[in-house]
Amino acid sequence: MRLPFIGLLLFASTAVAQTxxxxxxxxxxxxxxNTVTVPKSECGQARRFSWVRNGSACEDSIYLYVTTGSCGTRPAASDLxxxxxxxxxxxxxxxxxxxxQVLAARGGSVDAGTATTCDTQDTEISFKLxxxxxRLGGSLGLDxxxxxxxxxxxxxxxxxxxQPPSTPSIAKVIARDSALSVQVDGAEADSTVVVEAARVATAGSDDAGTDEDAGTDVDAGTDVDAGTEDGGQGLVGALALEGTTGPVTRVTKASGEGNVVISGLTNGVTYRLQATIIDAAGNVSGGSDQVDATPVKSNGLFDAYKEDGGQELGGCAAAGGGIAGGAVLAALGIWLSSRRKVS
Known part of the structure; x- marks a missing residue:
């Protein structure tokens, strides 16, 4: 009758040995x-980690350390x-x-290689905390x-x-009323697109004219504007915008959220644009090639039609293209629609 009790005791001992x-x-x-990403600009900045321990160990210490190897060993000379x-x-x-500190510690043993610094470590590397x-083990969990x-x-x-992200490019600029819509190519996932704009300096005047062809593509595809505009005023030269006069407008948008729209601009004034990318670690890319573009006043659909060569024609014979003809056709469409609903 005692054997089952002994078996239960042994089972309990085994469980204790696993704690x-x-x-x-x-x-x-x-x-x-569970990954903290550190950019080069913060290589020397200390990171803070809290710890809480539970349970008992042997008479040895519990070691807290950082390594490029595997956890579960006693710290090596090359570990911090x-x-x-x-x-x-x-x-x-x-x-x-x-x-x-971790980079410097890597030179602590013969086979760890030469210790590196924030400047000499030019490739991505990961460390484990x-x-x-x-542990206590044995049949009774006491060894x-x-x-x-x-x-x-x-x-x-x-x-x-x-590593900073690759330098982006400004693929397209769409002129708008008091705004420019900028398509930036080359942004990697989880990065931020930054576009800065400043007026092009002109001799004796703030008005750069109406150079609507300077880097703009009014008819270039569909303009997708996702997210919100986040414009702000900075200092001239934040992205080394040559030949400009301040202030600089800086707009950011997450990659994959569509074009960057710079609003609050002056129609007929030429602006110089430059784009950069900020990756998930906070590294900043080089600046793109600078592009000039000019916002233009929007006169409405019919004015744009006339500017493209359309003519306002009157009379019944002109029902296909004039305002009156358009109104007649619209009214006829409404009448036919109502007739179908009635029938």
């Missing part, structure tokens, strides 16, 4: 899929050791480190295991992205 310390990490930085936690230490705390300890295990979660990664 051990855990360290829960949280990040004060914005993380996507952040803290070691003994049983008497607090159960929560904070660690801070920068990408530049780890916690490792020796220290010989090897270290990964006790940290979730698997936080710090990705250093020093």
């Amino acid at each position: 051990g310390p855990t360290v829960q990490f949280t990040s004060s930085s914005t993380a996507t899929n 050791l952040l803290d070691s936690l003994d049983a008497s230490d607090p159960t929560n705390g904070v660690v801070n480190f920068s990408v530049s 780890c916690a490792s300890a020796r 220290c295991q010989e090897t270290f295990s990964n006790v940290g979660s979730p698997g936080l990664v710090v990705k250093y992205d020093p």
Whole structure:
């Protein structure tokens, strides 16, 4: 009658042997899929991570460190050791480190290669924030295991992205009434498109004339304007707009949301445009080739028809093209429609 009880005791012991310390990490930085992306401009900026630990470990410390290798081992010389936690230490705390510190630590062993810096590390590299300890094991869960295990979660990664996005191009500019609609090509996913505009400087006058052909394509396809306009005033030369007079208007839009529309411009004045891309890490591309364009006044559909060579013709014989003829045809269409509904 005691055998089932002994079996139950052994089962419980096995369960105890599987328990051990855990360290829960949280990040004060914005993380996507547990990944914190750092641009080159923030390589030396310290990142803050909080931790909370639960459970017991062996007499060894719980090590908190950063590595390019795998978590679950004792920190190597090429890893950046952040803290070691003994049983008497607090159960929560904070660690801070920068990408530049991790890059420097990589030269700490013979086989780790030469330590790099924020300037010399020109390719993307990822680091793991780890916690490792020796767990309790054995049949009763009271023996220290010989090897270290990964006790940290979730698997936080710090990705250093020093590469700026490719330089974009302004593929098309559509002239509008007091506005320019700019199509920018070359933006990668999850990036932001930035377009800046400033008046082209002219000798003795702020009016650059009515050069409607300067970089515009009024009839070039469909203009898709998604999202909202986010215009603001900056300083002349923010994107090295040569030969312009301020202020500079800067408009941003997420990639894939259509053309960037710069509004509040003066009709008949030529503006110089330049585009850049800001990637998800915050890296900024080089500026596109600069393009000149001029917003034009919209006179309405009929005025545009006349400007394109159309004529207003009167009389009954002109029912196909004049205003009166158009009105007659419209009225006839309404009458026929009403007749069909009645019948």
